Amino acid sequence: MEKKCQSCTRSMKESEKFCANCGEEYVEKTQEKKINPKMKWSIIVGAIILLFAGHQLLHGYYSPKSLEKRFESAVDEGDPIKLTKIATHEDKTPITEGEAEAFLELIDEEGQEVIEQFA
Numbered sequence: 001m002e003k004k005c006q007s008c009t010r011s012m013k014e015s016e017k018f019c020a021n022c023g024e025e026y027v028e029k030t031q032e033k034k035i036n037p038k039m040k041w042s043i044i045v046g047a048i049i050l051l052f053a054g055h056q057l058l059h060g061y062y063s064p065k066s067l068e069k070r071f072e073s074a075v076d077e078g079d080p081i082k083l084t085k086i087a088t089h090e091d092k093t094p095i096t097e098g099e100a101e102a103f104l105e106l107i108d109e110e111g112q113e114v115i116e117q118f119a
Contacts, residue, residue, distance in 0.1 A: 078104050 003012045005019035005026065018025055060066060067086060074082035080100035087095045087103075095103075107114050 075104065075107060080104060 003014055003016075003026065004010065005012055005022060005024055007024035008019060008022040010019055010021040012019060012026060016026065070082070071086050074086060080097050083100040083103065084095055084097055087100065089095060
C-alpha cells in the first residue's frame with residue numbers, strides 16, 4: 001500500500017516520517033488522535049449544562065401545577081387519549097382509553113364537581 005501525506009497527498013517513501021513537500025508529520029491511521037484538553041472540558045461542561053437543562057424541563061413538565069393544567073386541558077377538550085397519558089390508578093398504572101371516555105361522560109352528566117372528588 002502506498003504511503004501518502006495526509007495534508008498535501010504527495011507520495012511518500014515508507015521510511016519518511018515527514019513530507020518532503022509540505023513538512024507535515026505522517027501519522028499512522030491506527031494511531032489515536034489526542035483530544036485537546038480545552039475541547040474535552042468544553043464537552044464536559046456542555047454535557048453538564050444539557051443534563052441540568054433537561055432536568056429542569058422535565059421537572060417543570062411533571063410538576064403538580066403542570067399536571068393539573070394538562071389534566072384540565074384534556075377534560076375541557078374531552079380528549080380521552082390525553083387523559084390516559086396523565087391520569088393513573090392508585091397503584092400508578094395508567095387508565096385505559098375506555099376508562100377515560102367513561103370519566104369524561106360522567107363529567108358531562110354530573111358536572112365539574114366530579115373532578116373535585118378525584119383530585
